[in-house]
Amino acid sequence: FPEGDLLSSLDTVVKTASTLSLRAPVIITPSGSLWTVRSDTQNRPLRESMTVTPDGHVVKQETFAEKGFMDRIIGYGVAAHEGQLFGKMNQTINLLVAMGLLMMSSAATVLWLKRKPEGSLGAPLALPTQTYGLGGIIVLIILALFLPELGISLVVLFLASLIPIKTKP
Missing domain, CATH: 3.10.450 (Nuclear Transport Factor 2; Chain: A,)
Structure with a gap:
């Protein structure tokens, strides 16, 4: 033009x-x-x-x-x-989901702090009655492969659990 x-x-x-x-x-x-x-x-x-x-x-x-x-x-x-599809109802559902995720994350942190090994940041030891199912491990590996951020975070958590933490007696 x-x-x-x-x-x-x-x-x-x-x-x-x-x-x-x-x-x-x-x-x-x-x-x-x-x-x-x-x-x-x-x-x-x-x-x-x-x-x-x-x-x-x-x-x-x-x-x-x-x-x-x-x-x-x-x-x-x-x-x-984004909460635009069903107006206020959609925004309310999104708010409830976000609040649920916040509560689950907070509860998981509190439970981890109560059960973590003394002087370590690692995962709590499994209870004697708990066994890891082969199916659960396979599902976790498949999810880690399809969701790269999950896979990377699992590797980081595993490596962090190997770091010895010394606490004062």
């Missing part, structure tokens, strides 16, 4: 965009000789995108429902994760 044409074209596209029922915020970007007008609302299932000519005619419209299957699944997941 020459500069004068760009500004008049932008003005026309902005006027066209204001007549469309897109959720705010709306982003307008040049795309070759056309313009892209798209909604960037946090609630991803409500996002739409349109291609507009410099004279303000809508050439193409793409709604969330027209996206690919995986794009829609990810969009719903992100909207639910």
